[in-house]
Structure formats: structure tokens, C-alpha cells
Amino acid sequence: MEKGCVRFLDFRKIFLLTNMFLSWMTALFIGRNAIKKYLVASVILTKLVEIQFSYARKKKWWWFYKTPTFDGMYPNHWGPYLMGSMWILKFTFGKFPLFLLVNAIVDFLYAFPGVWLYKKLKIAHLKRINRLQFFLFMMVNALNLYMVQFVVAKVSKCFSTENLGKFQPKFKKH
DSSP states (O other), X not given: OOTTSOOTTOHHHHHHHHHHHHHHHTHHHHOHHHHHHHHHHHHHHHHHHHHHHHHHHXXXXXXXXXXXXXXXXXXXXXXXXXXXXXXXXXXXXXXXXXHHHHHHHHHHHIIIIIHHHHHXXXXXXXXXXXXXXXXXXXXXXXXXXXXXXXXXXXXXXXTSHHHHGGGSOOOOOX
């Protein structure tokens, strides 16, 4: 194959798509109730992170592997980030200190050895920010995730079938 040709089955594509697929396979074990409870907040945050990463790419904070037909950011967001958010919420929502601790550990692993691995595999690397700044960026998103899930939980509680009966007007008989 010529040097300038785009390879269809590039190792980076395989790595990222496998990572996304394996993340989604964990959905089989998370439970239907957890998916119903945490999917909305996780999708909202994943979309927010996707927007932030696109902005950061334009500002050259980091670089992600990209071809005309494949963008390396999306498998990361819609695989490990989405499913990881749901798993973390499942085990830590309602226990804020534990939520912060678990996110700090996961974000540390992503910001330090994870960024190193992605650079070695030529999938992504940081350009205008350092690993500590990236870690803090991810921790802010963890706080956003908790806040969004808190709001989603309150709204869904208001509209639960148990509470809907409380809001119906009662008419007096004359």
C-alpha cells in the first residue's frame, strides 16, 4: 500500500472502536433500572464534553486522530465516557465524597497514564494544556455530571406516578 493512502483498518481505528464496543458490552451488566435512571444525565454530559472537546481542538489544546471518514474523539465519548459515567453514578450517586474520590481516581488515570498511552499510540496528545489542567478539566465535568444527575433525579421524582396523583385538583361537592 502506498504511503499516502488512507488505510481502512488502521490500528488506531480498531483500538478506539474496540474500546467503545467493550464499554457498551458492560451495559449488559449495569441493569435496566440503572440505565433508566442514569442514561439521561450521562448523555447530556457526553454531548457537553463532545462540544467542549471540539472547541478545545479548534483552540489547539489537544489533538485527536482524525481522517476524512473517522474522528477519534467520538468513540471515546460515546463509549468509555458515557458508560463510565453511568457506572460511576450507579455506585456513587447520593454519596458525594465517594463520587469525587472515584472520579478523581478515574480522571487521574485518564489524564496521566491514559494521555501518555494515547500519545504513544498516536491517537491523541495534549498541545496547549498540560496533564494537570486536563485532569482539572475532567474533574469540572465530573461535578457537572453530578449536578445534572441531581436535577434529573428531582425532575423525575416530581413526575413519578406516585406524585402525579398529588397534583390533581379536588372538587368539592355542593
